[in-house]
Amino acid sequence: MKLKTLLVLSLVSLVGGAVSPVAAADAPREVVITANDAMQFSLKEITAAPGEKITVKFSNIGKLPKTAMGHNWVLVKPMSAAELNSFGMACMKAAPEYIPADRSAVIAHTKILGGGESDTITFTAPATAGEYPYLCSFPGHFAMMKGKLTVK
Template identity: 45%
Template sequence: MKMKTSWLKTIASCAAAVLFLSACGEPESPAPGVEPGRVVITGNDQMLFSPTEFTVAAGSEVTLVFRNIGQMPKNVMGHNLAILTLGTDPDAFSMASQRHPDNEYIAPELEDQVLVATAVLGPGEEETLTFTAPDVAGEYPFVCSFPGHTAAGMKGIMIVE
């Protein structure tokens, strides 16, 4: 009984903290003079991204819309989009990740190699990611880690410059 009470107190104080933070949050506008980048990438039933390459400014705010424009069912032709850290081997990442359908095909032990990722999307679905581009310039791989898709060519490059 004692434990239950302190647990409830913890929940209550967390809820209060969340309310406080959201009330006092920064306005979601970009810094003056910075044009936020917006990228739309599609994935299709042929296991291809389009485009397979896009460029963002280092440290800039990026809005990335990923859209599954295919028609095949999600369980056989689902797609995600995971942008990986500099130097990650996209094929090795996806080989390990395809064993984890319960984690959106992201290997839990490799989550530190993921900058940002969508869920697995079915036909006609889309997800918008907003993130801050890395400060380090370079070519960051992105993949669909649904089983077999990276090997079939469903990968690309985010160029940070």
């Protein structure tokens, strides 16, 4: 009898331990992304649930100034590689933040950051499942600095 009680208690504590504390429904999930002087994002793939609130904590961990090696994080609507290329070209002409005046394709973006700077943004993931590209739109970077947010 005592053993049985003990077993039940251990089971309860096991189950309790396996369940991590659930964040409040409205609290955004935090995603940390860094970029460096070698033009690399630390994260190339992010997965989100449709409509999930996400906070991106983006940091440029490089040493170079923003005029030489600025980085941002720009999330866009689903598009082909050719369209993404055109978007990147349009960004190049949009100094100093490198976000085109026509923002219809832009879902969310951070500021352009120099070495040691960071920016935090919160956005709502699209309600439609799909692959949403992200890139750094600083001139010459998007070929190397890109990734995707998969909504499913």
